[in-house]
Amino acid sequence: MSAETRAREAICRLGASIFARGLTFGSSGNISMRLADGYLMTPTNVALGELDPAxxxxxxxxxxxxxGDAPTKESFLHRAMYEERGTAEAVVHLHSTHSVAVSCLADVDPANVLPPITAYYVMRVGTLPLVPYFRPGDPKLADAVRELAGRHQAVLLANHGPVVAGTSLSAAAAAIEELEETARLHLLLHGHRTRFLTEAQVEELRSL
Incomplete structure (x- = not known):
């Protein structure tokens, strides 16, 4: 089995898993992987639970x-991440409920949207900047993502959802799922006195 065939099957397995667990809905969300001679991307207007490797x-x-079929209309988001992150081998973009909800809040820090609630969020995501709102398909959105992608493996698009790059497909998936879970925790804790990780604890995790 060729590397490309394995990549095609891995993308479809992940898509089916993401869709079955309700992390994205309808035909929203898209997945890509870097190949030696280009990229593989999920097609436009196809639910992640119904992907065909071919x-x-x-x-x-x-x-x-x-x-193959025409790629996702958001392919420019993926290319922006790959072009700025030489170590990126996969990119996942979802419209996951809790992450989108956080992206709509008015009181978040645009430099780092989610606080350090858990160690795994710090290790898998790090800091999460907010990309200003642009209408779907606006090429300025790619420019805004590109400005941040070199310094951040994950970004949150305002009123839209997260885009996460990883050194492998499994790493990108783990990071975006950790981001979604942290967004859910953030919303659950909102308004409650919360013990976040300290700056010293965060720095220790970043050194691992």
Whole structure:
């Protein structure tokens, strides 16, 4: 089995798992992986629970469609992450409920939306900047993501959802799921006195 075939099957397994667990809905959300000769991306207007390995979009490094169905309309988000993060091998973007809810809050810190609630969030996500709102498909959104991607493996699009890059597909999936769970905890704790990790504890985790 070729590396590309394995990548196609891995994307479809992850998509099915994400969809079955309610982490994205309808045809929202998209997944990609870097290949030696370009990228694989989920197609546009296809639910992540119904992906066909043979119909995933294969793109050249410049974004031109080489094979398969037309890629997600948000392919520019993925390419922005890959272009700024040389270690990125996969990107996942979801419209997951709790992360989107946090992206709509008016009182978040745009430099780092979620506080350090758990050690695993710090280790898997780190800091999470908020990208200002742009209408879907606006090319300015890619520019805004690109400005942050070199320094952050994850960004939160205002009134939209998270985009996370990883050194592997499993790493990207683990990070975006940790982000969603932390967003849920943040909403549950909102208005309650909360013991967040201290700066010293965060620095210790970042050194691991």
């Amino acid at each position: 119909r995933l979009a294969k793109l050249a490094p410049d974004g031109m469609l080489l094979a």
